[in-house]
Amino acid sequence: MAKYNNIELLRTTFLRGPSVWTYRPVLEVWLDLGELEDFPSNTIDGLNERLTAWLPDLIEHTCGIGERGGFIQRLEGGTWMGHVMEHVIIELLNLAGMPAEFGQTREISKRGIYRMVFRCPEETVARVALKWGHQLLMAAINDEPFELKPAIQAIKTAINERYLGPSTGCIVDACTARRIPHIRLNSGNLVQLGYGAAQRRIWTAESDETSAIAQGIAQDKDFTKRLLSACGVPVPEGQIVASADEAWQVAQKIGCPVTVKPSDGNHARGVTLDLSEEAEIKAAFALAQPEGSQVIVEKFIDGVEHRLLVVGGQVVAATKGETVSVYGDGQATLQQLVEVLNQDPRRGPEHEYPLDWINLEAGAVKLELNRQQLTPDSVIAKGQAVLLQRNGNMAIDCLDDVHPDVAYYASLAAQIVGLDIAGMDMILKDVSKPMLGQGAILEVNAGPGLLMHLKPTSGTPRPVGMAIADHLFPRDAGSDAGRIPIASIVGTRDNAFIARLVGWLLQLSGKHTGVASSEGMFIANNLIQPSSASNWAGAERILTNSLVQAAVIQTTARSILEEGLAYDRCLVGVVTDMDGFESLADHDVLEPGQMRRVMRTQIDVVLSNGVGVLNADLPEVADLAELCDGEVILYASSADNETLTAHRANTEARRAGGRAVLLKGTQVVLATGAQERVLGTLDALVLSGGIRPDTSALLAAIATAWALDITPELIGAGITTFEYAIH
Structure with a gap:
């Protein structure tokens, strides 16, 4: 061959x-x-x-x-x-x-x-x-x-x-389903949801409402228990110990059996349950000590482990645990039996698996085997059960069984600690019965893992990502949740001037405004970056600024071809022209007609409640109106423009609404269908210092400001006060 x-x-x-x-x-x-x-x-x-x-x-x-x-x-x-x-x-x-x-x-x-x-x-x-x-x-x-x-x-x-971990990923996916944009802020799980001043931030399942104080309290298990106990929440009796000998002494004082665990560990690492013998307790101390800054000995409470997820004061998911055991057949060694157990498709070392592999060399497992006088090479008798793991397996959904009293105490504990999102570890004999007398809260976890609720080993997966998204962005915010007004401009004809004038008008309207243009980056009309910002990096810097309440972004055909747009959708999209194909041969753009495929990207991303602003003096630009999901405002240098006339006659409000900005002689007119309003004359609409802008650029800026719901009075006054200087 x-x-x-x-x-x-x-x-x-x-x-x-x-x-x-x-x-x-x-x-x-x-x-x-x-x-x-x-x-x-x-x-x-x-x-x-x-x-x-x-x-x-x-x-x-x-x-x-x-x-x-x-x-x-x-x-x-x-x-x-x-x-x-x-x-x-x-x-x-x-x-x-x-x-x-x-x-x-x-x-x-x-x-x-x-x-x-x-x-x-x-x-x-x-x-x-x-x-x-x-x-x-x-x-x-x-x-x-x-x-x-x-x-x-x-x-x-x-x-x-x-890629994002499962906890962060499910929140981001939920926000995406609600059309809330996101920006990944690092290579880990720090994510910005929304743009500018409308943003929220998450890091795994922690939000920007998760205070450092509350997180610190949750990490200190002993202090958390004392705080909860003082507020009437049932917790197991326990004490911090400094040595293995003290661990045995405290166990005798509070009464065996006991649990030994690190004071600030997580994921059940270093936790050993149901201990009564001195040797076991001392061995458990050695196991817990490396996993945290201190070790706690506390009264063992008989029952089943549960994890309740509290979001915004409401229990939105619950799972319960099970012990892990293998059963002998009289022939296989314990090691062989565990190898079969680890083939369970629910088990694995990565985030996508709700259960971990069982490692016979892990300290807690070795301790359990020592208690049963077994080794990995032991041949297990037929029918004999070998207990491998008592905790850390909370992956059976039980939300529908949670008693309101149990949910109340879980929510109360989260509020006492001060967490908006919390994983509540509880021991309960029966989750469907009232809390008191049959259970206690063991730990309060900040930034809890969500995988057990997304992929339970049995029961119903719970939409915990959406619960957190709805907590961060209440539904009554509607389609604007996480969004600020974004006006974006593409073309080659005085677009930096258009961006800066629109930014000035937005600032005058009361919105703290960021502008990313080829003349630099501006915040509240102050230059903060003198080099060109008409690219992905410039736009993203504006959108990650938590002070920015509105953004004006200048982009280019080359940036669209080489980076894509830095935002998913915009409120106003402006196309001034389709010039510049001559410089794009390296992208196989070899003739003017090929520019439509590039420039339409700006109109394709206009929101359904937004506006496309198009230059009607250029038929190839005006033809993009058919692609806009929102309204269209045309601008032209003559009232006799045929495309503009047909557009004004169009009364289909969702698509066009017939709005236009045009010249009648030297008068700048704002038209809605047959209605007209004179904004001013070209002689009057000059910039501070007597600078006369290009007429087409001025019309584009006026149309964009109008699309952003800036009043005609403010537009007219704002133009004459704009101090334009190229930096």
Whole structure:
């Protein structure tokens, strides 16, 4: 069989926001197929069979045909290798646990060169998937061996290292479902939800309402217990100890059995339950000491472990635990029995698993085995139960069984500590009965893990991410939750001036305004960055500023092609022109008509309650009106403009509303249908210092300000007080 040369990856670009391809992040890859341009999929012997043997779920890819098996039909009918690679990568991402349903492949003007994109929210993960997808495809083309498992594991590893953890991720997903935007602030789990002054921040399941004082209280288990006890909340009797000998002394004083645990540990590490013997208690002290700053000995309370999740004073999820045991068959060693137990698909070392693997070398497990006089090499008699773990397995959903009294004490404890989001560890004999006399609160956890509620081992998964999203952004905020007014401008004609004038008018209207433009970055009309900010980084700096109540962002066609937009949607999107194709040949933009695909991105992201502002003097710009989800305001240098006249006659308010800004002679007119209001004359609408702006730019700025609901009176007065200087 002939061997084919490698498909060459010419360049890769991660588009982090809305782009010419889609609204979400994608990796764009330029491919040179080389000789494979002449060999579609149905011409290479055995290719399709090898692909479907390695990736049988390709049958689920509908592709452009729109039905199950669509991509297989394309393979069998003959499709090019760029398209095949797209689907291979998407399937690898699916197998690694990150659904990636979107992809496209398009040939550019040079034969054999393709642009392939696939959706992935994290750049590192996308690049790893690209690497392995490329290798798999070339192996299939050249009939070479390929190991699928290492490829999937490599992508999984990248996901676990780079993607949000399950707790943070479920909150972000819930906000996305409510169309609340987010910005990841670091490589970990610190995330901003919303923009500017409307933002909230989370770090795993902690919010910006989680005070350092409350977190400190929760970390000190002994102090937490004393605080709760003083307020009438049932807690087990206990005491801080400094040595193994003191641990035994305290155990004798409060009465065995006891529990020994670290004072500020987490995830049940270093916790040992139901201890009565001196040797066990001293061994448990040694186990707990490395896991926290101090060790507590407390009265053991018989019952079942429970974790109740409290959000905003309400119990929104509850799970209960179970001990972990294996049962002998008279032949297998304990080690062998545990290896079988660890094959349970619910167990694993990564965040996606609700239960951990059982490690026979872990201190707590070894202590349990010592109590039973067993080792990993012991052969367990048929039917004999071996207890491996008593705690840390709270993954059985029980929310529907929680008694109102139990929920009350859980909520009360969270309020006493001062946490808006808290995981309440409780011991209860029966969660469906009142609390007093049959249970106690053991710990109050700040920033609790949510996986046990998202993926319980049995019972109903609970929408805890949405509960937290609704707590941070109450539903009565409507579609504006997490959003500030964003006006964004794309084009080449005096757009920096437009951005700065609109920013000035917004500032005068009472909103603390940030402007990112090619002339610099401005906050409240003060220059804070003299270099160009008309790019992703500049826009993001504005949107992460918690003081900014409104933002004006200038962007460029090149930034859209190379970075994507820094925001998901905007209230006002402005297109002034479609100039500049001559400088974009490196993106295969070779003629004026190709600019529409780029510039429409700005209009595609206008909110349904927003406004698209378009230059009616340029028909190719005005034609973008049909793509806008919101209203459209046109501006033109003449009242006789035919497009503008037709627009004013349109009374369909949702789509257009017939609003326009135009010139009648030297008068600037604001028109709504047939109604007209004169804003002023060109001679009167000059800037401070007598500067006369370009007429088209002035009309664009006025239309944008009007779209932002700034009153005509303020627009007129604000123009004449604007001190414009290029820095």
